[in-house]
Amino acid sequence: MNLQFKGLRLHILVLSLFLLCLIALPACGGSSSNGKTVIRVVYQQFGPPPYYEQQWWTKVKQQVEAANPKIEVQLQPIIADEGSYYTKLALQLRSNNPPDIVREDSFLISSDVTAGYLAPLDDYLKTWPDYSAQWFPSMQKITTFNGKNYGVMNGTDVRAIWYNKDIFQKAGLPTDWQPKTWADILTAAHTIKAKVPNVVPINLYSGIPMDEASTMQGFEMLLYGTKDPLYNYDTNKWIASSKGFQDSLDFVKEVYNPSNLLGPTNDIALSTQAGNTVAQQLLPKGKLAIDIDGSWLPGSWQKGGAAEWPEWQTTLGVAKMPTQNGDAPQSVTLSGGWAYSISARSSHKNEAFDVLKAAYSKDMLAFYDVKASQITPRKDVADVADYKNLPLSDFFTNLVSVTQFRPGFPAYPKISVEVDRAMQNVMQGQSSSDAMNAYYNAVQTIAGSDKVEKRP
Incomplete structure (x- = not known):
């Protein structure tokens, strides 16, 4: 009797699951009850409104459905912070009912391709003349992995130097400042240290707590201005020991030298909130002279932002980050940003x-x-009146044509942490050579000794 009862329960459970699948099938299998093809779009939504992603896709949905009566676009935002979004997106992409179109951080495309989540788009892109003609080559390359393209960028960012013109004037420095070398930056910081008390001369993100901001806004903005990049695309190896790497660590060491500190104190620099402190406190309050940072900072200062500061447009100047010694191409910037991709398991x-x-x-x-x-990653959008009216749009958009980006390989996130560790080690007194040697050993462990090289 007990066995029969257990068998009946199992039968009911199987039948229930089967019926549940039938109910879910129209929404998840690509067809609606009215026979339309359903295209599901997944993206991140977090924090208070307005939700620009939602506004954009709502307009797209209306236009697509009006022009294509047999297509239904379903918008399915994932309500989560950035880290949780990655986790939930991965779960959806490997489920039996994956979405069709997904928002992908360009930083993680290689990992998701390796996991089998994304479809190559090259055959589709060849049939779309706008893509090859209008997307900056750098923006096409950033979504490419192992020779194939897996996404289309919808927005990007760049990095430059923000500086406070009022502080520069007090220090006797030019308010139309454009450093030509690293030495020019450090000289300005030392001058401010000597002549303008109670301000932080320079912020350079550094150390493990600030994670990718330390690697990208900090270290790589230095390293990519040397002759030694992070990765050698000719040999397909990580350059884990080089003069450029050590020189970059020496720059960090000078900024955070405790006997003549140019950067923020450790309670700020070695905090996960350093970015918010810089953007929402130090800069608006006139407590920071030079900040190597991103193009997105004004988002905090606009009306409704986290730290409204209408005076920023007259108080702050922007300059390009120079190469180490002023060698060609004279300036450096890096880009990240987001793209949309098509699921490898999409039925449509x-x-x-x-x-x-x-x-x-x-x-x-x-x-x-x-x-x-x-x-914008699209060239002709730069000519749209509303876009041109955005503060500094010309300055930042012009940098996109020469931007660089992080190596798009699955090992990069772990290697990035080791870059941050090397930076933090020199902040805390270790020599640049010892920190680089430890980094070299760590990269060998992560990537394999056959994927690592040294340069003299």
Whole structure:
């Protein structure tokens, strides 16, 4: 009797699961009850409104469905912070009912490709003349992994030097400042230290707590201005020991030398909140002279931002980050940003790509980039009046044509942590040579000794 009862329960459970699958099938399997093809779009949504991603995709949905009566676009935001979004997105992409179009951090495309989550788009992109003609080559390359393209960027960022013109004037420095070398930056910081008390001369993100901000806004803005990049694409190896790497660590060491501190104190620098402290306190309050940082900072200062500061446009100047010794190409910047990709397991890739093309038309993308204060990856959007009216849009957009980006390989996130560790070690007194040697050993462990090289 007990066995029969258990068998009956199992039968009911199986039947229930089967019926549940039938109910869920229209929404998850690509067809709605009215016979339309369903294209599901997944993206991140977090914090208080306005939600620019949602506004953009709502406009796209209306346009696509009006022009294509047989297509239904379903918008499915994932309500989560950035880290949780990655986790939840991965779960959806490996589920039996994956979405069709997904928002991908360009930083993680290689990992998701390796996991089998994303479809290559090259055959589709060849049929879309706008892509090759209008997307900056750097923005096409950033979504490429192992020779194939897996996404289309909808916005990007760049990095430069912000500086306080009032503090520069007090220090006797030019208010139209454009350093030509690293030495020019350090000289200005030392001058401010000597002549303007009670301000932080320079902020350079450094150390493990600030994670990728330390690597990208800090170290790589230095390293990419030397002759020794992080990765050798000719040999397919990580350059884990080089003069450029050690020189970059020496720059960090000088900024954070406790006997003549140019950077923020450790309670700020070695905090996960350093970025917020810089953008929302030190800069608006006139307590920081030089900040090597991103193009997104004005988002905190605009009306409704976390630290409204209408005076920023007259108080702050921007300068390009110079190469180490002023060698060609004279300046350095790096870009990240987000793209949209098509799931490798989507049942309707052709229709999904048609939806992507509609979302990335000149007018639609201009709407998004203006609303979200993004640097556009599409050249002709830069000529749209609303975009041109964004503060510093010309300065930042011009940097996109020469930008560089992080090596798009699955090992990079772990290697990035070791870069941060080397920076923190020199902040805390270790020599640059010892810190680099420890970094070299760590990269060998992560990538394999056959994927690592030294340069003299």
